Amino acid sequence: xxxxxxxxxxxxxxxxxxxxxxxxxxxxxxxxxxxxxxxxxxxxxxxxxxxxxxxxxxxxxxxxxxxxxxxxxxxxxxxxxxxxxxxxxxxxxxxxxxxxxxxxxxxxxxxxxxxxxxxxxxxxxxxxxxxxxxxxxxxxxxxxxxxxxxxxxxxxxxxxxxxxxxxxxxxxxxxxxxxxxxxxxxxxxxxxxxxxxxxxxxxxxxxxxxxxxxxxxxxxxxxxxxxxxxxxxxxxxxxxxxxxxxxxxxxxxxxxxxxxxxxxxxxxxxxxxxxxxxxxxxxxxxxxxxxxxxxxxxxxxxxxxxxxxxxxxxxxxxxxxxxxxxxxxxxxxxxxxxxxxxxxxxxxxxxxxxxxxxxxxxxxxxxxxxxxxxxxxxxxxxxxxxxxxxxxxxxxxxxxxxxxxxxxxxxxxxxxxxxxxxxxxxxxxxxxxxxxxxxxxxxxxxxxxxxxxxxxxxxx
Numbered sequence: 001x002x003x004x005x006x007x008x009x010x011x012x013x014x015x016x017x018x019x020x021x022x023x024x025x026x027x028x029x030x031x032x033x034x035x036x037x038x039x040x041x042x043x044x045x046x047x048x049x050x051x052x053x054x055x056x057x058x059x060x061x062x063x064x065x066x067x068x069x070x071x072x073x074x075x076x077x078x079x080x081x082x083x084x085x086x087x088x089x090x091x092x093x094x095x096x097x098x099x100x101x102x103x104x105x106x107x108x109x110x111x112x113x114x115x116x117x118x119x120x121x122x123x124x125x126x127x128x129x130x131x132x133x134x135x136x137x138x139x140x141x142x143x144x145x146x147x148x149x150x151x152x153x154x155x156x157x158x159x160x161x162x163x164x165x166x167x168x169x170x171x172x173x174x175x176x177x178x179x180x181x182x183x184x185x186x187x188x189x190x191x192x193x194x195x196x197x198x199x200x201x202x203x204x205x206x207x208x209x210x211x212x213x214x215x216x217x218x219x220x221x222x223x224x225x226x227x228x229x230x231x232x233x234x235x236x237x238x239x240x241x242x243x244x245x246x247x248x249x250x251x252x253x254x255x256x257x258x259x260x261x262x263x264x265x266x267x268x269x270x271x272x273x274x275x276x277x278x279x280x281x282x283x284x285x286x287x288x289x290x291x292x293x294x295x296x297x298x299x300x301x302x303x304x305x306x307x308x309x310x311x312x313x314x315x316x317x318x319x320x321x322x323x324x325x326x327x328x329x330x331x332x333x334x335x336x337x338x339x340x341x342x343x344x345x346x347x348x349x350x351x352x353x354x355x356x357x358x359x360x361x362x363x364x365x366x367x368x369x370x371x372x373x374x375x376x377x378x379x380x381x382x383x384x385x386x387x388x389x390x391x392x393x394x395x396x397x398x399x400x401x402x403x404x405x406x407x408x409x410x411x412x413x414x415x416x417x418x419x420x421x422x423x424x425x426x427x428x429x430x431x432x433x434x435x436x437x438x439x440x441x442x443x444x445x446x447x448x449x450x451x452x453x454x455x456x457x458x459x460x
Contacts, residue, residue, distance in 0.1 A: 075106050075369060077428025080460035086113045088460075089453045095446035097415065097439030101453065102358040106366035106422065106432045109336065111359060120341045120355035121436045124411030125299045126418045127349030127356060129364045129377060132292045134331040135307045136374050138314040141289035145310070147178060147231070149187045150277035155200035156187070157273040158251050160231020162207050162313075163285040164306035165294070168233045168253050175290050178283035180233050180250065184257035186281035191263055198264035202271025203251035205231040208309045208319035216351040225301040225350060228309060230319065235302045289376040296380030296409060297388040301348040308347025321346075337364050349411055361420040361434035369422060369432060381407040381421050384454070394451050402455040408433075415439050417446035423457045431457060 089101070100116030111117055123130075145163040149156050163178055171177040191199065207230035217225065226236035229246045233253060236246030243249050248268070255265040285291060295303035309319045311331065317323025325344060332338040337360050345353035368377030382388025385395070385403035389410040394403045408421025420434035435453050440446035 075430040077425075077430075079105070079112065079429050079431075080425050080427045082112050085456065085460050088456050089113070090115065092449060092452055092456075094449050095417075095437050095440040095442060097437060097441070097446075099435075099437045099449070100358050101433070101435045102362045103431050103433045103457065104359070104362045104366050106369035106430055109363045109366050109370075112431070114358065117359040118339060118357045120339075120343070120357050121418075121438045122352050122413070122416045123349055123354055123356040123361065123436065124413045124416045124418050125301075125349040126361050126409050126411035126420045126434065126436075127344075127347065127354050128296060128299065128304045129361060129409050129420060130332055130337060130344070130356065131304050131307050131311070131328070131347040132296060132377055132380075133335060133337060133364050133367060133374060134311050134328050135288060135292065136376065137331050137335060138311055139288050141287060141292075141373065141376055143288040144284040144286065146282050146284045147180075147183060148282045149183060149280045150273050151280050152202065152271070152274060152277060155202065156191075156280055157202040157204050157271050157277070158231065158254055159204045159273045160207055160229065160247060160250070162230040162306055162310050162319075163283075164235075164300075164303040165285055165291060166231075166233050166250075166283075168250075175286045175294060178285050180254045180257055183281050183283045184254060184261055186283070188258055188261035188263050190280045197262065198266065199258075201251060201255050201258070201265050201268045202273075203231060203247055203254075203268060204271060204273045205229050205247035206272060207231075207313065209323070211321065214305075214321060214346050214351055216345055216353045218350075221350050225305060225348060228302075228305045230306075230309070235300075289379075292376045293380035296377070297382055299389050299410065301350055304348035305346065311347075332360075335367065337367070350413075352413065352416075358420070358434035358436050361418075361436075362432045365420055365422050365434075366432040369430060378407065378422070381409055383407050384451075393447065394455070396448065396451070399448070399451040399455045401459040402451060402457075405458040406454045408454070412443065412447070414443065415441075417443055417450060419447075419450040419454065421454075423454060425457060425460045427460065433457060 100119040100121055102114035102117035103112045104110060105112055146161045147163050147166055148159045150159055165177045167177045167179040169181050170179045208228060212227035212229060222242055226242040226246055227244055231250050232246035233250045236243045251268045255268050258265050308324045312323035312327045313319045315327040317327055328344040329338050339357055339360060343353060343355040345351040368374045382390035384390045384406035394400060406421060406423045408419045411418035416438055417440060418436045422430055422432045424430055435450040437446040
């Protein structure tokens with residue numbers, strides 16, 4: 001999901017000012033009743049506006065009783081009563097199947113509360129947090145991925161460098177994704193300047209070795225992920241259909257764009273680009289930090305799988321699944337985000353062969369809170385009741401204390417529901433958490449369990 005500059009202005013400036021105006025008008029004309037009717041106040045709940053994003057509450061005009069002594073201090077303030085928190089979450093009516101959870105202190109990664117915190121469960125899309133952390137570790141937040149056109153005898157070769165967000169047409173607004181159109185503009189100009197008006201076009205997607213499809217994905221997963229390629233445009237999707245030949249399709253689109261610019265393209269075919277070939281034109285993705293922020297917000301499986309292969313290349317592998325299976329655990333081990341018995345079968349979490357513990361997921365979030373190099377892990381987390389995959393959650397009365405205070409990555413497969421992120425508690429502390437449910441017979445109840453647990457954290 002990408003927002004234009006105008007949309008971001010509305011979200012960050014216009015909407016907060018509008019909300020303030022509504023609150024003032026409601027307070028003057030109808031008081032609490034009108035505020036409740038407007039949706040800005042809820043009986044027994046917390047404000048739906050994110051207090052960290054929009055405003056700092058004014059100091060209370062009267063003295064208040066000092067809070068009881070907390071067992072320790074954490075990022076942002078005193079820790080809540082951990083024993084009471086453990087009891088309250090443990091008393092929630094959990095879903096059927098297996099559940100496990102962990103709450104950690106982000107300043108140290110120290111476990112504060114939990115049950116089955118080191119159990120390996122299917123993470124679903126919370127696996128994307130680990131993929132993102134590993135990518136940031138090996139590339140850094142400023143890395144960009146290039147798509148190039150190189151010269152060969154009698155023509156040129158379109159070379160995919162694993163840009164997961166490469167578009168056919170230029171992006172409208174922010175982020176400014178690279179496009180085949182932009183590459184065609186530069187390529188046609190370079191060819192015409194050299195006196196070339198006709199070429200044979202090859203394409204090279206060898207940056208990632210095969211297979212392109214994970215054998216542990218279900219057949220129905222073809223609705224949610226494209227066969228992974230180092231060269232594609234628009235995620236390999238045309239008219240809503242995910243292609244089985246995304247590189248060939250991208251090359252065909254690029255050939256059409258060159259023809260529109262006066263270059264005759266006689267044919268397209270798979271062709272390896274020679275080492276050291278002269279670059280005729282190049283376009284690059286935005287920085288990795290932007291890629292990760294956008295893909296976490298929308299839970300983009302395609303981007304996760306491309307990053308999974310890019311990690312393998314960064315560690316000296318051939319970009320295959322097998323190389324990624326080895327590379328990801330090694331990187332995560334160096335970050336303290338791996339444990340015996342865990343399995344990384346893919347980058348997106350679509351595979352049910354993945355096994356991750358809630359403690360590791362919570363520590364991945366804590367890394368983003370603690371280390372500025374990983375801060376983009378937090379920037380992409382949806383806000384409870386606000387945006388991304390949490391926009392329509394935290395609606396029940398016992399979940400509403402989490403609205404605006406919880407930011408988390410969701411994970412869902414049939415029978416699998418997970419949630420990992422951070423929360424500001426009523427005591428002022430910032431806590432990282434992960435809640436995981438496997439083998440649930442009621443997915444809705446499993447999601448409610450995680451949301452209710454997060455609301456208890458926010459209210460603690």
